[in-house]
Amino acid sequence: MKLTAIKGFNDILPVESPKWQYVERVAREIFHLYGYKELRLPILEKTPVFTRSIGEATDIVEKEMYSFPDKNGVSLTMRPEGTAPVVRSFVQNVLYSKNPVSKLYYIGPMFRYERPQKGRYRQFHQIGAELFGAPDPVADAEMMAMVTHFFQATGIDRLSLQINSLGCDECRAKFKAKLIEYFSKDKGALCENCARRLELNPLRILDCKAASCGELKKAAPVILDYLCIDCSDHFSAVKDHLNNLEVTYKVNEQMVRGLDYYTRTTFEVTTDMLGAQNAVAAGGRYDKLCETFGGPKTPAIGFAIGMERLILLLDDNDKYSLKPQVFIAAMGNDARNVSIKILKRLRAEGISSEMEYSIKSLKSQMRRADKSGYSFVLIIGDEELKKNLATLRNMATKEQTELSLENPVDDIVRFIN
Numbered sequence: 001m002k003l004t005a006i007k008g009f010n011d012i013l014p015v016e017s018p019k020w021q022y023v024e025r026v027a028r029e030i031f032h033l034y035g036y037k038e039l040r041l042p043i044l045e046k047t048p049v050f051t052r053s054i055g056e057a058t059d060i061v062e063k064e065m066y067s068f069p070d071k072n073g074v075s076l077t078m079r080p081e082g083t084a085p086v087v088r089s090f091v092q093n094v095l096y097s098k099n100p101v102s103k104l105y106y107i108g109p110m111f112r113y114e115r116p117q118k119g120r121y122r123q124f125h126q127i128g129a130e131l132f133g134a135p136d137p138v139a140d141a142e143m144m145a146m147v148t149h150f151f152q153a154t155g156i157d158r159l160s161l162q163i164n165s166l167g168c169d170e171c172r173a174k175f176k177a178k179l180i181e182y183f184s185k186d187k188g189a190l191c192e193n194c195a196r197r198l199e200l201n202p203l204r205i206l207d208c209k210a211a212s213c214g215e216l217k218k219a220a221p222v223i224l225d226y227l228c229i230d231c232s233d234h235f236s237a238v239k240d241h242l243n244n245l246e247v248t249y250k251v252n253e254q255m256v257r258g259l260d261y262y263t264r265t266t267f268e269v270t271t272d273m274l275g276a277q278n279a280v281a282a283g284g285r286y287d288k289l290c291e292t293f294g295g296p297k298t299p300a301i302g303f304a305i306g307m308e309r310l311i312l313l314l315d316d317n318d319k320y321s322l323k324p325q326v327f328i329a330a331m332g333n334d335a336r337n338v339s340i341k342i343l344k345r346l347r348a349e350g351i352s353s354e355m356e357y358s359i360k361s362l363k364s365q366m367r368r369a370d371k372s373g374y375s376f377v378l379i380i381g382d383e384e385l386k387k388n389l390a391t392l393r394n395m396a397t398k399e400q401t402e403l404s405l406e407n408p409v410d411d412i413v414r415f416i417n
């Protein structure tokens with residue numbers, strides 16, 4: 001029986017991986033420009049890292065987590081998202097004592113038990129960043145500017161930045177009461193999940209994708225009408241800073257996020273090119289989360305980009321891959337012995353190069369070089385070898401040049417650059 005991968009868990013094959021490397025490279029470059037440093041975290045955490053922070057009555061905690069007991073019966077969870085582990089680490093490693101402001105980013109796999117479909121998988125990858133210690137709205141605006149900058153740098157357009165504010169505990173309490181009142185009138189029309197969560201977490205209804213809830217949602221109260229003065233001022237200032245930075249955005253007063261820890265600013269980057277899976281990035285402020293983890297009161301804000309969805313938006317061409325440079329077609333055993341030494345020197349010069357391991361016809365070797373995308377082929381035939389000569393062929397122009405095998409590497413470097 002052939003073994004296959006788990007449903008919703010994908011292999012990223014060599015034809016695809018250049019895009020992944022490209023996206024990671026751009027992220028590292030852009031985040032560096034804003035002073036962020038990478039934090040590499042474990043994939044497994046103790047389950048309460050997520051249940052306590054994300055919220056019990058959320059999709060992730062109720063039905064999407066890969067949780068299981070380890071051999072000692074301790075409940076572990078494969079991380080469904082990155083923020084909670086970053087905060088766990090931030091508090092555990094007392095990062096706040098080293099610097100009043102911490103800027104961290106991560107890149108890696110996340111796990112959610114969802115129905116696999118285009119843009120939605122059970123193992124997926126996120127690039128995320130978190131900024132600790134900055135309550136000021138200018139931090140929110142700069143973070144959204146960084147996300148926008150990142151997408152521009154990857155060459156992806158047709159994206160829309162949507163922002164909203166979820167207020168603080170005070171605003172939220174008033175808003176929740178209004179929502180419960182509003183949805184209770186039509187409780188029968190809510191989907192099963194939302195009806196059950198109505199009293200517990202009515203905000204989730206606003207995030208529900210069921211058609212019946214969608215209809216009811218349209219005339220629901222909006223959080224912006226319930227913001228306290230401070231939260232309202234904060235939100236206005238975020239918008240002013242975004243305008244100042246010339247970041248285009250749209251206020252989406254219906255947007256809430258699927259996790260409970262958000263306060264004040266929330267945002268999403270959406271696309272019209274991926275059907276139902278339209279969110280490419282999402283984030284927001286979480287000023288109270290550090291305390292939940294036993295840390296000091298530390299305002300924070302962060303976001304996560306869904307890498308699979310982002311990669312679906314990249315054009316399908318080969319500009320993302322690094323090109324292999326020189327293929328050596330050795331004709332015969334002696335030529336092959338010379339070739340392996342030339343390869344060693346080419347690679348020492350930083351030139352990506354290969355040869356055929358077994359003795360094959362010139363035609364078959366040329367075919368392999370062509371298929372692998374080599375720009376040049378160095379042909380070393382037995383007859384040429386006796387004269388200490390080889391032929392360098394430019395695969396694009398078909399031009400051929402004779403080289404001496406005295407010192408071929410210098411000549412090759414000159415030709416290919």
Ligand code: ATP
Binds near residue numbers: 124307309
């Ligand atoms: P959605 O509403 O599409 O389920 P979400 O609100 O659950 O998204 P977040 O928790 O905000 O998503 O995660 C941030 C980003 O990670 C999303 O905008 C999306 O691009 C990506 N993402 C989330 N879940 C998945 C998944 N199962 N497969 C692929 N990408 C995902």
Ligand code: MG
Binds near residue numbers: 258
């Ligand atoms: Mg989701």
